[in-house]
Amino acid sequence: MFDLDRFQEIWVTITRNKVRSFLTGFGVFxxxxxxxxxxxxxxxxxxxxxxxxxxxxxxxxxxxxxPTGEAYKGFKKGRNWSMRNRDLEILQRSIPExxxxxxxxxxxxxxxxxxxxDNSGTYSVRGLHANYQFIENPFLTQGRFxxxxxxxxxxxxxxxxxxxxxxxxPTRGNPIGRQLRVNGIYFQIIGVAEGVQGMQLGxxxxxxxxxxxxxxxxxxxQGDVIHMIAATAKPxxxxxxMEERMKEILKANNDISPTDxxxxxxxxMEEQFxxxxxxxxxxxxxxxxxxxxxxxAGIVGVSNIMLVTVKERTKEIGVRRALGAKxxxxxxxxxxxxLVLTSIAGLLGLSFGVLCLHLADVxxxxxxxxxxxxDPMVSFGTAIGSTIILLxxxxxxxxxxxxxxxxxxxIDAIREE
Amino acid sequence: MIDLxxxxxxxxxxxxxxxxxxxxxxxxxxxxxxxxxxxGSGKSTLLNILGILDTYDTGEYYLNNLLxxxxxxxxxxxxxxxxxxFIFQSFNLINFKNAVENVALPLxxxxxxxxxxxxxxxxxxxxxxxxxxxxxxxxxxxxxQKQRVAIARALIAKPQIILADEPTGALxxxxxxxxxxxxxxxxxxxxxxxxVTHEHSVANATDKIIRLKxxxxxxxxxxxxxxx
Numbered sequence: 001m002f003d004l005d006r007f008q009e010i011w012v013t014i015t016r017n018k019v020r021s022f023l024t025g026f027g028v029f030x031x032x033x034x035x036x037x038x039x040x041x042x043x044x045x046x047x048x049x050x051x052x053x054x055x056x057x058x059x060x061x062x063x064x065x066x067p068t069g070e071a072y073k074g075f076k077k078g079r080n081w082s083m084r085n086r087d088l089e090i091l092q093r094s095i096p097e098x099x100x101x102x103x104x105x106x107x108x109x110x111x112x113x114x115x116x117x118d119n120s121g122t123y124s125v126r127g128l129h130a131n132y133q134f135i136e137n138p139f140l141t142q143g144r145f146x147x148x149x150x151x152x153x154x155x156x157x158x159x160x161x162x163x164x165x166x167x168x169x170p171t172r173g174n175p176i177g178r179q180l181r182v183n184g185i186y187f188q189i190i191g192v193a194e195g196v197q198g199m200q201l202g203x204x205x206x207x208x209x210x211x212x213x214x215x216x217x218x219x220x221x222q223g224d225v226i227h228m229i230a231a232t233a234k235p236x237x238x239x240x241x242m243e244e245r246m247k248e249i250l251k252a253n254n255d256i257s258p259t260d261x262x263x264x265x266x267x268x269m270e271e272q273f274x275x276x277x278x279x280x281x282x283x284x285x286x287x288x289x290x291x292x293x294x295x296x297a298g299i300v301g302v303s304n305i306m307l308v309t310v311k312e313r314t315k316e317i318g319v320r321r322a323l324g325a326k327x328x329x330x331x332x333x334x335x336x337x338x339l340v341l342t343s344i345a346g347l348l349g350l351s352f353g354v355l356c357l358h359l360a361d362v363x364x365x366x367x368x369x370x371x372x373x374x375d376p377m378v379s380f381g382t383a384i385g386s387t388i389i390l391l392x393x394x395x396x397x398x399x400x401x402x403x404x405x406x407x408x409x410x411i412d413a414i415r416e417e
Numbered sequence: 418m419i420d421l422x423x424x425x426x427x428x429x430x431x432x433x434x435x436x437x438x439x440x441x442x443x444x445x446x447x448x449x450x451x452x453x454x455x456x457g458s459g460k461s462t463l464l465n466i467l468g469i470l471d472t473y474d475t476g477e478y479y480l481n482n483l484l485x486x487x488x489x490x491x492x493x494x495x496x497x498x499x500x501x502x503f504i505f506q507s508f509n510l511i512n513f514k515n516a517v518e519n520v521a522l523p524l525x526x527x528x529x530x531x532x533x534x535x536x537x538x539x540x541x542x543x544x545x546x547x548x549x550x551x552x553x554x555x556x557x558x559x560x561x562q563k564q565r566v567a568i569a570r571a572l573i574a575k576p577q578i579i580l581a582d583e584p585t586g587a588l589x590x591x592x593x594x595x596x597x598x599x600x601x602x603x604x605x606x607x608x609x610x611x612x613v614t615h616e617h618s619v620a621n622a623t624d625k626i627i628r629l630k631x632x633x634x635x636x637x638x639x640x641x642x643x644x645x
Contacts, residue, residue: 319509321494322497
């Protein structure tokens, strides 16, 4: 219920000492403002990072060969070994939860190893399977990705990164069908890929040239050696469990001790994502601690000033009580004052914080490059939550002063002596 | 109207101070009584008890046949609001409210609507001859005017008694006389009135002078044919 009389009383008290009310309210304003800004920045950071790795399968894992750590079956410790094409077949056959599999090979990276006409640049060269597009979304801007026929026929075709395209085609002509010299051999360009910007395995897709892995094996002249295996698990299966299973099979297949922990290096995105999640959780908790700390400082300020106000108004409160103001009326009066002051200051802080986030987004982040923030904003739930916290803390701030006001006896206040 | 039977009051701040030592007092409806006494005689304490601003230890206090004892703060506030009008030495107007709002304050605590109570307040201000000052703040009024506003405020809730604590203490003799005259007129309309004062001129204008000394009633002097 809205009581105009009561509101007027509250308003008069708050505006009677404008500077003091302003400074008091500023504490709360600043507390909420900081909370909103930090929450927005935190969310923005999270969104920025997530946007960077969007398109990368979260249920993917990667592994490669390393010198063995144990002697086994007559082989000495420290043996160099390689994964080969037959490993792919065995893995595919023996692990039902395995979804797609792609070998990855690294080609030579020499100064100006990629040449088109008069332009040249230094880029990584990768040999991939067609399935790689299901592990890292290539985000093709032109043309197509490597397909099965390219693999089977060992075609000399390549998908170039957007950065490669920009560097080698300064006039932005159509690159599809053009011949590109990569490490001395000509490849036909079939597509331009942007890839996932926030993640890189060796090199970003945008800054590399991808060719069929079979073609790469033939060029390298190392038989069917594979440098890395990338795989994804079927939905509903843990990639971590599958990663372990794959390693077991690879070890069994390559005369490596089952207990050897060094022979295969690997990592999976599930763990990386979990790490991110914990990181962000940590950031959010930190923000709440710092933000609510600032807010509490503001609330204490309000409470403190209200105590002073009550002290100053001892006489007035005494007179009111002599004239028939009930204790309830006095409590309501003081609490409402505190509530109105904190609400106004807090909601202003909330609005101003949201405005600042929006302006930063529109005038800075959307234009800036290489910023790790994206869409900094607070969720509606957070805004509602902060408002409830505000109202609650406003009441809390009024509690002590109201109790103090109740202790004022009419006689003490009125008497002159 | 007012009946005190053996009222005792002791203050326990540090050393116990026995302020009222068995007060027996009867004040009838429509009487105008003054209470006199040196400082420390207990007259203010008596006034506070009469005004339900303070409690007493033993004895009985009947206000309009209602025993005033062990009241909750809420009940006491309600009784103060409806039965007692206060007039103070330093007026005690609320300085950020204008004359009408000050006068209307007791009705605000009764929950009467703004328009209605301001109209009533305006009537009472008119009776005090302050209609033209109705929308002035206390700081824009003279001492006499402020006390007249305070009297209007004390009267507005139609109380049973008016308690005045040194009502002329902060006024010069001429305005004092005016204020006493107003109080006398109010009394003539049937209002019971108790005035605490140390000024003989004020006391002489009342029907009865009660003299307090060291917490007991020293004498009650009835003034025959008191007229101003």
